Amino acid sequence: MISITEWQKIGMGTTGFGIFFILFGVLLYFDSVLLAFGNLLFLTGLSFIIGLRKTFSFFFQRHKLKGTSFFLGGVVIVLLRWPLLGMLLETYGFFNLFKGFFPVAFGFLGNAFNIPFLSSLFRRLQGTSSMV
Template sequence: MLWLTQTQKMGVFFSSAGAFLFILGIMSFFDSALLSMANILFLVGIALLIGPQRTLYFFSRRQKIRGSIMFALGILLIFLKHPFIGFIFEMFGMLALFGEFFATMVQFLRSVPIIGPFLSNPMVAPIVDKVAGIRVLPI
């Protein structure tokens, strides 16, 4: 069981609401109002979930600075009513910032009953490993 404080629970809620609004904004042909609200909720949720100091540290680390700049530029473009271009910048920033978590997500998804056997299939596994950045020994 995962024990979260009340603040962290609110962070999970805000991040989830941000992700929902982000998907809704994309489905409504890149509505800049929905995408703007999604970005604000997502950033507030991350700050509540891991704390303000850790959030600033995460986005300002030397190896993550390019991703942070791309992500911030994407948010700025969405606020300035250029949602599609902002979305592209934001996705590159998200990949740079959260790309190292893809390997962890794939390993978790391989333990899920329905998705796991599909991701572990010998035809699919090498492709998923390459996309997620999982290094496999050639033995």
């Protein structure tokens, strides 16, 4: 079994609250205060979960700089009270940052669920790109 430190437990809670506030801010017609608070909690929680050094090295890899700039630029724009534009930039940056992870996730979901329609849909979405 994997042991989880106390800091990682705090990070999981902080990240969960961050996601909650982001979703709640979107539901309340892009409330800039909730979105900004959610963004800050999400990034803080991510730092607690994987550590500051790993967080920094993840975001600032050479091939991920475009996604990082859009994601962090969107966070800054949300903090400057332009929530719709900021969330659009964040979404584009998020998909650029995690585009290598999506085929793995879809492949896992396709194998985990033996529902005929969903497994064929997930296999089609999985594609052939790799994480590296």
